[in-house]
Amino acid sequence: MEPIASAAAAPAYARIALDRAGGRREDPTWVAARLAAPDAEFVPLWNGRCLLDARTGAPLRLRGAAAAATVAAAGQLVLLGTEGQPRDGERGDGERKDGDGSGGEEAEPRGVFAADLSDLGEQEALGLAGAAATADVRDLFARLTAPEAALLACARGLLHWHRRQRYCGVCGSATGSAHGGHVRVCGSADCGVQHFPRIEPAVIVLVQAPGDPARCLLARHRGAPENSFSLLAGFAEIGESLEGAVEREIFEEAGVPVVPLSYEGSQGWPFPSGLMVGFRARATSEVIRVDRRELLDARWFTKDELRDRLAAGHSLGPADSLGHRMLHDWLYG
Secondary structure (H helix, E strand, C coil): CECCCCCCCCCCCCCCCCECCCCCCCCHHHHHHHHHCCCCEEEEEECCEEEEECCCCCECCEECHHHHHHHHHCCEEEEEEEECCCHHHECCCCCECCCCCCCCCCCCCEEEEEEECCCCCHHHHHHHHCEEEEECHHHHHHHCCHHHHHHHHHHHHHHHHHHCCCECCCCCCEEEEEHHHCEEEECCCCCCCEECCCCEEEEEEEEECCCCCCEEEEEEECCCCCCCCECEEEECCCCCCHHHHHHHHHHHHHCCCEEEEEEEEEEEECCCCEEEEEEEEEECCCCCCCCCCCEEEEEEEEHHHHHHHHHCCCCCCCCCCHHHHHHHHHHHC
């Protein structure tokens, strides 16, 4: 296969502007200090939905006294990472640095936490946080900066995992949060298994037809809006390489044999726990045999046909998806 393809911009949700603090979050004392620090910041969510500021309509990020009630009511707190430096010359442990900045220990960065209010009713959560409404991060995508979108998606994915990992899959005992919310540990002394957030890798493939003119394979999936076509995708199976998943998924769904050509990039997709891995592939046959259990239709499209679809008001898929970027790169590259 060819080297990694270059891209003008990272996929959506890819660039969280935090230090994930992987080397320090295993220390409960350090995490507790970040949590108790006066500059700690909290991102409240309710059932995976952002809470919106009543004045600006932006997702809330609470600090100081405004965060106290939210923190107290949160069913789960997760350290998303750290950013910046403490304000007003304060260290993360609440002590002040010397006036010239040279004395004492180096200032700690600010901890940023996700706070899950899902155990409350929606109106109770809104009132507690001083929010006006809730919204899904994907619905807000066009209004968010890339780091904001990545932060909120990460928070959504981690809190979703916590809500579904409250009991040990080995012995059934209750689990507890550890490592700043990035591990859950079985509470049974006879078990004690550590559970880590599950990631589900899936391939998404732009299949090019053999020969000229340049054409790509798009499909209408079951449940998709009428006349809506997109790239084919599917989950990798246990014991399967990503390249193997490319070949299997395209053949299973469309009956088209392919040879993987290049890796196009990846995208965290925490809705709830996906990792999308993009490939280009070349078909070795133009014959399509649609699996009607998976697809309603599949066709080869030329670039002119795709441009005509865009002119008619159709899209290349959701603007926050890796598939949208891959189609855009093929169409205009």
